[in-house]
Amino acid sequence: MSAMNEPRTIVIKPSTGWAALNLKDLWNYRELIYFFTWRDLKVRYKQTLLGASWAILQPVLTMVVFSIFFGGLAKVPSDGVPYPIFSYTALLPWTLFSKALQDASRSLVSSANIISKVYFPRLILPLSSTLAGLVDFLIAFAVLLLMMVFYGIKPTGNLWLLPLLVLLALITAIGVSLWLSALNVMYRDVGHMLPFLNQFWMYITPIAYSSSLVPEEWRFIYALNPLTGVVEGFRWALLGTGEGPGITLLISSCIAFLITISGLFYFRRMERKFADVV
Amino acid sequence: MSKIAIRVEDLGKKYNIGLPVVKYQTLRDKISESFKRREQVVDDYIWALKEVSFEVKEGQVLGIVGRNGAGKSTLLKILSRVTEPTEGLVEIRGRVGSLLEVGTGFHPELTGRENIFLNGAILGMRREEIQSKFDEIVDFAEVEKFIDTPVKRYSSGMYLRLAFAVAAHLEPEILVVDEVLAVGDAEFQRKCLGKMSDVAQQGRTVLFVSHNMSAVLRLTQETLVIDHGQLLLRAPTPEAVDFYLSTGLTQEGQKIWNEDEITTAAKPFQPIAIRVLDKQGVVSDTVRSVEPFVIEVEYELEKSVKGLRVGIYLMTTRGEYIFTSFDTDDISQYESHTVRPAGRYISRCEIPANLLNEGRYVIGMNASTYLIKRYFQDDQALLFNVDPAGAPGMQWVETRLGTVRPALKWNIEKNESGKLHHDKK
Numbered sequence: 001m002s003a004m005n006e007p008r009t010i011v012i013k014p015s016t017g018w019a020a021l022n023l024k025d026l027w028n029y030r031e032l033i034y035f036f037t038w039r040d041l042k043v044r045y046k047q048t049l050l051g052a053s054w055a056i057l058q059p060v061l062t063m064v065v066f067s068i069f070f071g072g073l074a075k076v077p078s079d080g081v082p083y084p085i086f087s088y089t090a091l092l093p094w095t096l097f098s099k100a101l102q103d104a105s106r107s108l109v110s111s112a113n114i115i116s117k118v119y120f121p122r123l124i125l126p127l128s129s130t131l132a133g134l135v136d137f138l139i140a141f142a143v144l145l146l147m148m149v150f151y152g153i154k155p156t157g158n159l160w161l162l163p164l165l166v167l168l169a170l171i172t173a174i175g176v177s178l179w180l181s182a183l184n185v186m187y188r189d190v191g192h193m194l195p196f197l198n199q200f201w202m203y204i205t206p207i208a209y210s211s212s213l214v215p216e217e218w219r220f221i222y223a224l225n226p227l228t229g230v231v232e233g234f235r236w237a238l239l240g241t242g243e244g245p246g247i248t249l250l251i252s253s254c255i256a257f258l259i260t261i262s263g264l265f266y267f268r269r270m271e272r273k274f275a276d277v278v
Numbered sequence: 279m280s281k282i283a284i285r286v287e288d289l290g291k292k293y294n295i296g297l298p299v300v301k302y303q304t305l306r307d308k309i310s311e312s313f314k315r316r317e318q319v320v321d322d323y324i325w326a327l328k329e330v331s332f333e334v335k336e337g338q339v340l341g342i343v344g345r346n347g348a349g350k351s352t353l354l355k356i357l358s359r360v361t362e363p364t365e366g367l368v369e370i371r372g373r374v375g376s377l378l379e380v381g382t383g384f385h386p387e388l389t390g391r392e393n394i395f396l397n398g399a400i401l402g403m404r405r406e407e408i409q410s411k412f413d414e415i416v417d418f419a420e421v422e423k424f425i426d427t428p429v430k431r432y433s434s435g436m437y438l439r440l441a442f443a444v445a446a447h448l449e450p451e452i453l454v455v456d457e458v459l460a461v462g463d464a465e466f467q468r469k470c471l472g473k474m475s476d477v478a479q480q481g482r483t484v485l486f487v488s489h490n491m492s493a494v495l496r497l498t499q500e501t502l503v504i505d506h507g508q509l510l511l512r513a514p515t516p517e518a519v520d521f522y523l524s525t526g527l528t529q530e531g532q533k534i535w536n537e538d539e540i541t542t543a544a545k546p547f548q549p550i551a552i553r554v555l556d557k558q559g560v561v562s563d564t565v566r567s568v569e570p571f572v573i574e575v576e577y578e579l580e581k582s583v584k585g586l587r588v589g590i591y592l593m594t595t596r597g598e599y600i601f602t603s604f605d606t607d608d609i610s611q612y613e614s615h616t617v618r619p620a621g622r623y624i625s626r627c628e629i630p631a632n633l634l635n636e637g638r639y640v641i642g643m644n645a646s647t648y649l650i651k652r653y654f655q656d657d658q659a660l661l662f663n664v665d666p667a668g669a670p671g672m673q674w675v676e677t678r679l680g681t682v683r684p685a686l687k688w689n690i691e692k693n694e695s696g697k698l699h700h701d702k703k
Contacts, residue, residue: 012359012368035399039385039392046387117382118400119359272362275355276293 015272021264026121036128040103041135055136056143059091066091070208079210079241085147089238090207090231092144096137097169097227098198103129104177105194108185112278122271123264126177130170137166144238158237161245165233172226172256178263182270185278206231212242223248226256281371283452283483284334284357289366291327291352291507324538326352327363327507336371337481341494341501341515343522346539346656349507350487354454357485372451372483373402377470381441386430390421390440393429397444411447418469419443434649446473453477456487471497489642489657491519491597523595523640523661531555531563533660540654546580546620547645547653552590554641554662563662567634567669567683574626575643584617585650588625591642591657600639600681603627635683636666 045051063084070076071083078086104126108115111125148155184190205227206214214222222228229252235241327349334340344350355361357368358376383400384393394415398408416422419440421432429437455474475497478484488494494501494515501518503511511521532553540549553576556562557569565571575588589604605625606612642657666672670685693699 008372010359010370012356012363012370014363014365029402031405032399035396039388039396042392043385043387111383114383114400115360117360120400120402275361 021268022121026123029120029124032120033124033128033131036124037131040129040132044132052136052139055139059088059095059140060143062091062095063088066208076209077213079212079235079239081153081239081241082151085144085151085153085239086210086235086241087208088144088147089234090205092137092140093165093169093230093234094202094205094207094227095140096133096166097173097230098202099136100130100133100170100173101177101180102194102198103133104173105180105184105190107177108181108274109188109191109278115278116275122274123178123267126174126181126267130174130177133173134166134170148238153239155238156236156240158240158244161233161237165230165237168226168233168253168256169230171260172230175256175258175260175263178260178267182267182274185270185274201225201227204228210242211248219248220251223251224255226252226259228252280335280337282333282369283336283338283371284332284485285367285369286333286357287331287367289327289330289353289356289368290325290364291349291356291361292323292325292364294323325507327356330366330504330507330509332502332509332512334483334485336483337478338500339478339484339486339498341498341518342485342487342504343489343491343494343501343518344504345658346541347536348504350504351456352507353504354456354485354487357452358454370452373448374452374454375401375445375448375450376454377442377445377456380445381437384429384437384441387428389428390416390419390425390432393440394444397441398448401445401448403448415440415443415447418446418473442470446470446477449477450482452483452485454485454487489655491523491593491595491640491658492599493597495519495597519597520595523638523658531561531660531662535656539656544645544654546583547586548578548580549643549645549654549656550576550578550622552576552641552643552656552659554660564665565662567636567664567666568631568685570631571629572626573629573641574624575645576622576624577645578622579618579620582617582619583647583653585647586615586618586645586653587648588623588645589643590627591644593640593642593657594681595638595640595661597640598681600634604644632669632685633682634664635678635681636664636669637681638663 045054048054050057066087067084071078071087076083107125107129108122115122115125180190180194204222204225211219211222211228211232229245229249232242233245233249236244330349330353342350342353352361354376356363357370358374381397383397385396388396394412395405395408399405416425419436419442421436421440424432424436429440432440453474471493474484474486478497484497486494486498498515500512501515501522502509503513503518503522511518513521532551534551535549553561553574554563554565555572555574556565557571559572573590575590577588579586587604587606589602589607591602592600594600605627606615639662640658641660641662642655643659644652644655646652646655666678666683669683671678671683
């Protein structure tokens with residue numbers, strides 16, 4: 001047997017304090033991320049009548065409701081573009097984010113039976129739940145393209161920003177759900193809080209309205225919500241409304257980064273208790 | 279010179295709140311607790327494992343025996359890195375595969391094929407590895423025809439076979455087997471044991487945790503005895519099994535189950551006690567071979583249970599089964615007890631006179647609903663002795679071979695003809 005095939009020695013001992021992130025271990029298990037994501041996708045629309053069209057129906061129906069009540073009745077200004085496309089553009093990254101947040105925050109508890117039996121880096125669970133939302137996002141994105149053709153809106157030359165914005169939405173979702181999923185293992189209150197958090201977060205994000213409605217002096221606090229930067233960026237790149245990426249996006253990115261790094265460390269610290277408590 | 283595959287040093291695992299599994303709390307509990315704690319300092323914990331040290335050489339097959347709640351599962355969970363130890367150190371050379379995770383992550387909506395890949399990945403196999411073993415796995419599980427059917431349509435036997443097949447093909451350097459042999463039919467168990475000895479013969483290290491003493495004797499050379507989280511003995515298997523079966527088991531003919539021996543999975547079945555009663559109805563650890571005696575199991579049902587059967591196994595101290603019997607074996611009993619309402623029960627079994635030879639016997643207990651659920655099982659619940667006084671053949675002071683000692687009818691007659699008896703016709 002060559003030295004390459006020598007089995008590696010694993011040392012198991014109690015860890016204390018803040019554990020290192022051990023991203024190498026995560027890399028060794030990268031295939032599992034793929035398999036969990038693939039499983040989530042396969043299973044998600046099993047035994048449903050409408051199947052994958054749910055990925056489209058959710059944002060489209062919300063858009064219809066918004067268009068009737070906010071756009072039609074309340075006459076919320078939409079920066080000069082038709083209200084339906086104005087809100088749908090924002091609903092795309094929002095749906096991606098909120099779905100990822102919901103699934104990932106519950107991922108540990110819903111996989112309790114695996115956690116209590118097999119070792120693998122637990123980070124994989126919230127990660128793959130988040131990634132599974134991307135496919136739905138791409139399907140729903142196709143609808144946006146159709147709508148743009150319908151309204152005769154040409155995309156701006158700033159489309160290059162979209163992948164980065166999607167990444168920012170995902171990172172924010174991962175960061176928050178690292179905190180929430182770990183907390184959910186200890187305190188099931190999180191599960192009850194999630195729908196409320198989701199609703200609240202949607203209102204503080206410029207989805208049904210334009211961020212230009214927010215008074216100047218509140219803009220800084222408003223930008224602390226990473227989704228503000230994402231949604232504004234989406235509208236700017238696709239519809240050409242608002243201003244280009246500036247201070248808002250910078251603040252949003254910093255906050256997302258902070259949440260995620262702190263979430264990673266918190267998650268790693270709590271990880272060792274998961275199997276005993278879940 | 280073989281190398282050390284596993285080195286365990288002063289290993290300890292502490293669980294808080296005195297329960298093996300600390301249930302999750304809600305914030306409200308946490309807050310109300312933080313008020314309470316001012317009055318009383320809660321320092322309620324148990325050591326599921328304490329100061330356990332041992333080494334396993336590469337290629338060795340080591341048995342681990344211990345009563346329910348002795349700490350075996352905790353040890354295995356630490357070795358397979360599911361949970362962290364509280365103190366101590368473990369060094370493991372190579373990948374640990376365990377058969378305590380059979381079917382982990384199986385998704386009912388996915389097909390057999392898809393589950394093989396998913397489960398394989400969860401157990402740590404690479405995709406090419408699964409691909410190359412795929413046919414072998416399907417073959418072993420005997421599910422070719424249903425490989426593209428969702429596993430929720432599988433029978434429990436098929437499901438189990440498939441799950442075991444994936445785990446068995448992991449080919450880890452170290453294999454951990456826990457009680458898996460208790461499930462499945464006899465044919466399947468035979469297959470599992472076969473797979474295990476294959477693994478052992480390939481020079482891999484195997485840790486075999488079981489309540490089945492005859493399997494431990496057959497498959498292992500050395501065995502650890504664990505009790506109350508501590509390593510009591512490490513010895514050649516026959517010696518260890520004898521030690522295990524003869525210590526802590528002689529409880530004057532009665533065994534009362536402690537709370538920590540009863541898993542939460544047992545609910546709504548709560549075992550209370552099992553005892554041996556002699557002919558006079560007195561609890562005793564010794565009964566006479568020539569007199570009938572009674573084995574009774576006392577238990578409580580928190581809810582009514584459908585199709586419950588409570589039974590006993592009788593075994594020799596070498597772990598060979600003598601018989602298995604359930605309280606609803608009799609068809610009329612079976613029909614009159616289809617549903618047992620909540621309440622406290624005693625299932626009583628009369629063992630006829632002139633059945634058992636002198637010696638020591640182990641009673642195991644099982645409460646289950648056929649093919650649905652095993653509520654509780656204690657394979658070594660109680661030990662008792664059989665006294666041969668007055669039994670047939672006692673005029674000769676010798677040990678009779680065999681586990682049964684029936685009073686058989688013999689007839690001695692003289693063959694007057696001098697020819698072979700049966701040639702006459």
